[in-house]
Amino acid sequence: MSAANSAHSVVEPSLSSKRIAGTIVVLYALITLIPLVWIFLTSIKSPPDSISYPPKIVFTPSLEGYCNLFTTRTRQTPDYIASLPAPVGTCDEVTRKRNMVIAGPSNFLPRFVNSLVIAFGSTFLAVFLGTLAAYGFSRFKIPLADDLMFFILSTRMMPPIAVAIPIYLMYRELGLSDTAFGMILLYTAVNVSLAVWLLKGFIDEIPREYEEAAMIDGYTRLQAFRKVVLPQATTGIAATAIFCLIFAWNEYAFAALLTSGEAQTAPPFIPTIIGEGGQDWPAVAAGTTIFLIPILVFTILLRKQLLRGITFGAVRK
Amino acid sequence: MTISHSSIVEKAADATARATPSSVARRVRGLSDRAIAWLFIAPAITLLLAINIFPLLWAVYLSFTNYRANRPNAPVVGVGFGNYQRVLNDPDIWQAMQTTAHFVFWTIVLQTVIGFTLAYLIDRKFRGHAFWTTIILIPMMLSPAVVGNFWRFLYEPQIGLFAYAVSLVTGIPTSDIQMLGNVTLAPWAIIIVDTWMWTPYVMLICLAGLRSIPDYIYEAAEVDRASPWRQFWSITVPMALPFIMLAVLFRGIENFKMFDMVTLLTGGGPGSITEVASITLKRAAFESWATGRASAFAIILFVAVFGLANIYVKALNKVKQR
Numbered sequence: 349m350s351a352a353n354s355a356h357s358v359v360e361p362s363l364s365s366k367r368i369a370g371t372i373v374v375l376y377a378l379i380t381l382i383p384l385v386w387i388f389l390t391s392i393k394s395p396p397d398s399i400s401y402p403p404k405i406v407f408t409p410s411l412e413g414y415c416n417l418f419t420t421r422t423r424q425t426p427d428y429i430a431s432l433p434a435p436v437g438t439c440d441e442v443t444r445k446r447n448m449v450i451a452g453p454s455n456f457l458p459r460f461v462n463s464l465v466i467a468f469g470s471t472f473l474a475v476f477l478g479t480l481a482a483y484g485f486s487r488f489k490i491p492l493a494d495d496l497m498f499f500i501l502s503t504r505m506m507p508p509i510a511v512a513i514p515i516y517l518m519y520r521e522l523g524l525s526d527t528a529f530g531m532i533l534l535y536t537a538v539n540v541s542l543a544v545w546l547l548k549g550f551i552d553e554i555p556r557e558y559e560e561a562a563m564i565d566g567y568t569r570l571q572a573f574r575k576v577v578l579p580q581a582t583t584g585i586a587a588t589a590i591f592c593l594i595f596a597w598n599e600y601a602f603a604a605l606l607t608s609g610e611a612q613t614a615p616p617f618i619p620t621i622i623g624e625g626g627q628d629w630p631a632v633a634a635g636t637t638i639f640l641i642p643i644l645v646f647t648i649l650l651r652k653q654l655l656r657g658i659t660f661g662a663v664r665k
Numbered sequence: 666m667t668i669s670h671s672s673i674v675e676k677a678a679d680a681t682a683r684a685t686p687s688s689v690a691r692r693v694r695g696l697s698d699r700a701i702a703w704l705f706i707a708p709a710i711t712l713l714l715a716i717n718i719f720p721l722l723w724a725v726y727l728s729f730t731n732y733r734a735n736r737p738n739a740p741v742v743g744v745g746f747g748n749y750q751r752v753l754n755d756p757d758i759w760q761a762m763q764t765t766a767h768f769v770f771w772t773i774v775l776q777t778v779i780g781f782t783l784a785y786l787i788d789r790k791f792r793g794h795a796f797w798t799t800i801i802l803i804p805m806m807l808s809p810a811v812v813g814n815f816w817r818f819l820y821e822p823q824i825g826l827f828a829y830a831v832s833l834v835t836g837i838p839t840s841d842i843q844m845l846g847n848v849t850l851a852p853w854a855i856i857i858v859d860t861w862m863w864t865p866y867v868m869l870i871c872l873a874g875l876r877s878i879p880d881y882i883y884e885a886a887e888v889d890r891a892s893p894w895r896q897f898w899s900i901t902v903p904m905a906l907p908f909i910m911l912a913v914l915f916r917g918i919e920n921f922k923m924f925d926m927v928t929l930l931t932g933g934g935p936g937s938i939t940e941v942a943s944i945t946l947k948r949a950a951f952e953s954w955a956t957g958r959a960s961a962f963a964i965i966l967f968v969a970v971f972g973l974a975n976i977y978v979k980a981l982n983k984v985k986q987r
Contacts, residue, residue: 370791373783377800380861386826387815395742401839438747454937477709484705488698498711503717507922509946510963514720514727517734537716540733569701600810600925601943605951619814619929629818636811647806649812653801654806655869655965 478543550584
């Protein structure tokens, strides 16, 4: 990389300016990371450690947060606990030390699964519909194409709460309230506008000549689309999918208003984790950590596509 | 995963060659282009009409009625512009709009200044800049609600890391650092989290802007012996300005809609000091169940964002044309 840049040595920044820039950026990055590191550290603290003052940086790690996240517990008398057979597994042991027994699983896992189903379902649909529409807008003369594209974008300007009122009523009529399918449809609609915009740009970059050549060779339009355009748009489709996924994974407002139980996703659920005497911070931190990990992995693995997708709109228009 | 352009071309040519049986080269073309265009666009448009436009029109209709969603069987009466009149005369709603404007203003100022500075520094291409850029990006990929909730913990005056760190640096006792409970500090608590989360976004767009400036302009300036200061203000800033303005537009629209972070951090409190428009709207719609009035407010908000965004885009286009 640096070899390519040295071609214009006149404007290549000096070594000392690089060093200063690097130091400031690294400092900023480290400060930015503190809350995230703290979330993780809290998730492996025992509840008393998590709320001690001054905040504990050195502590004995504990799995209590994760145990509390995945189970519900009931308080029992020490006598009763002593009368129980030996604990099975770490969580059982940890729980009994606090004079409690595990009563059953918590709602976290189903909520997490809801998040997975809704996020991936809506991403798939949004990218599928978005790719088709983007190709349509990119290659055909659509009447009022500019207006339609602007209309598609403008659907994102509404505050979610504003759309939520009529959608709430509509879903109530249609029996879609608190269903995963309803949420998938909703997130698909929100994401499809982004998908069309992003993908149109990617598909615009693929020369039309490829399809034309393929069609002269006897392909139908659909075949040309499938066998020539789609393979070349893969990077763009991947970038778009990540954005849709991140949105659907992280969305809170619609989820909080339109789901209450069955179809609730993790973002509205995690803040409701309450322990004895207020929020159970290690459990909240554990839930947060588990919830953040997939996105963290995505960000690091796919950063090139992400960079392209984010800056894309800016570079283009 | 990145495929170089030449390999794309080769692959396409290769695929084209392989998949073309010469004997059927002139087969029936299938659907006409026009039908395909419709087939391709219709599903997305239909979905948007069903989930965005139909509800929007419904909201417009509701905004002229006294409908209450918690009493679906009560008779619905048209009230003309009554709801709009009430909303526009409601001092609480003006207060919420002011609070929103305050948030939008400060988050944009902070995120633009810090974001542009970071982009400028990263553009020096120091060793490991790609790695650190990725690290900086992490907050914006996370859920504002989930992270906002955790920041509530960080802000706790008695146990939180934030108060502890501030007290360590400034010597102010932690009991005085009630970020979420204090009327002056609570808005800043939200602004801090929003800036932490979204500065990377502004940074990325600014970075795209800086990278779009061709090197020969700087080379020419160098030949003319322009000082670095002069180069910065006469080349870097004006050339990156359209990008900065775009970042401001995106962040402005998003923060105008700000909801999740505020809900989780302060819920609008203390009192109603951090009650932004979305929270007022949610209260009217889902707590007071004044569906008609809430719809009127929603429409007013939408028109406001839409109108402001349009004016702004016109200004942006003027800057770009220079």
